[in-house]
Amino acid sequence: MTYCFSIPIQNGESWKVSNCTMATCTNGKIMKTPKPCPTVSQPICANGNNAVKIYDNDGCCFRYECECTCSLVGRTHYITFDGKSYTFNKLNCSYYLVKEIITKYNLTIMVSNSDCSSSETAVCPQVFTVIYQSYKVVFSQLKTSEGSVNMVHVNQKRIYPAYSNSVLRLTGTDIVTTLVIPKINTTVVYSSGSISIELPYSLFYGNTEGQCGTCDNSQTNDCRSPNGQVESCSDSAGQWHVQGETCVTPKPTETTTAATATTRSPTTQPTCKPAICDLLTTSVFQPCHSVISPGPFVDSCVSDNCNGGNNTCSSLEAYATQCSNKGICINWRNATNGQCEHKCPSNKVYKACGPSVEPTCDDRYNKLFQANQEGSTNDTKEGCFCREGTTLFNTVYDTCVTSCGCVGPDGKPKQPGDKWTSNCKTCMCDKDSMSVQCEPVQCPSIESPTCGEPGQQLVNKTDGCCSTQSCAPSGTSAPSAGESSIPGPCQECYCGPKMDPITKLNIIMCKPIVCNKNCSEGYEYQTVTGKCCGTCVQKSCIVTTADHKAHIIEVSAAAVFSLFFGINMRKYDKQKEICLK
Helix, strand or coil, X not given: CCEECCEECCCCCEEEECCCEEEEEECCEEEEEECCCCCCCCCCCCCCCCCEEEECXXXXXXXXXXXXXXXXXXXXXXXXXXXXXXXXXXXXXXEEEEEECCCCCXXXXXXXXXXXXXXXXXXXXXXXXXXXXXXXXXXXXXXXXXXXXXXXXXXXXXXXXXXXXXXXXXXXXXXXXXXXXXXHCEEEEEXXXXXXXXXXXXXXXXXXXXXXXXXXXXXXXXXXXXXXXXXXXXXXXXXXXXXXCCCECCCCCHHHHHHHHHXXXXXXXXXXXXXXXXXXXXXXXXXXXXXXXXXXXXXXXXXXXXXXXCCCCHHHHHHHHHHHHCCCCCCCHHHHCCCCCCCCCCCEEEEEEEECCCCECCHXXXXXXXHHCCCCCCCEEEEEEECCCCEECCCCCCCEEXXXXXXCCCCCEECCCCEEEECCEEEEECCXXXXXXXXXXXXXXXXXXXXXXXXXXXXXXXXXXXXXXXXXXXXXXXXXCCCCCCCCCCEEEEEEEEECCCCCCEEEEEEECCCCCCCCCCEEEECCCCCCCCEEEECEEEEECCCCCEEEEEHHHHHHHHHHHCCCXXXXXCCCEECCC
């Protein structure tokens, strides 16, 4: 047994120490050397991008891998994981961009399209869905009077980036929203004009299918149909529609028809070379060229600008976004002579290299996401940000404030010194503590009336936050809900046994007055204006003759009756004759 510094370690024995260093006991001495790492070579990536370094768990040794990055630029241009470009004029349907051939991580990514022939915007947005384990993340856009707003829903609940839980993390600006799934090292980036998906080669090698192809650094099998047959990309792409949906072929637009007619014209057309597309290969984007090949983005840009499309800036924005994902910020919009200008609301300014998580007035929020960003100093995103000297109040209301004051009962900002009333309390945003200070509403002092009359009692009534007092007869009733305090003329009311819980008075109970409409013979019931019940009015004469028989005679027939019987009706026995003159 050989000892190294009195430690019983055998000669030649090695062990790991900190900072990727190995120690070896050699002839009684400890010799430290860097941890040996295998020799690695940098592969050539089929998608034209540089291979990236993937470090071991201990962070000492690394290997090179070709990242699998799939892009959807505009609505028709696809770049597969291995860099194969194709155009697919989509049906109005949902498609699988990424599916696992053998389920390992429960990851599925889809895109849903709709007929955008009537779209008034430069870019017709798509609904983009990422399903991972039990989480469903849906990206979409909401059209407003001021433009379009990116929206994100997690399990059907709208969230406002930045957002994180134990499984996923979302950050975003008004231009781009980024989803990161740390456990599988997957990044998904969504904007109005493009979508990009980055998967680690080590986890998904040879195990993906869909419109993004197979992640295996070979373009030969990228355009494979669900039955395994390798076909042309445009043919195979349409076969990846989500089962159970009816897909409809979009109607050709006037622009498309015109473009087709131009193509078929026998006249030789001049070569189309849009100047804006040349920008991708100039010094503006040069810092990114060695990391991500601009070639596929140049092709999609030329296609959009030469075939009557309206996605002038989509390819440039998509390339700049992917460069930003690699930590390379490109300030490119100023070089487009206003063609791709991004306008911001008056309280914000555009930044090409703004923070991926903008600080807010919520310190807890800031600390949470600043901790998540450690080691990501180059993680910048373009978008609209609060002007210098102002701070984003929170991510929900998107309001910039000059000072981080208080939060009102509606969740909106309150500036120092602001006052408001809520729940019968007068509140103020305190200038010193920057906190909400509340106290009960001060009601005006009132003198209690002296209810000295016999049978009177003191009654309390609440009006808003303050109470008033008045005198009312003891045991009198308060009107029940929806009733008038004064009974109507055709109601018979009485003080009921039930008591109002607020006024502590008995409740008035009323019922309609029933009128007696039964009249004697010769009389007819008639209503009387202004009164509840009418009266019986005589309409006929009743005459009792000598033989004790009663005769009902209409008024107009009274004279005839008198002549016939020889009777003077005015002088007839008044107790036996009732006659209407």
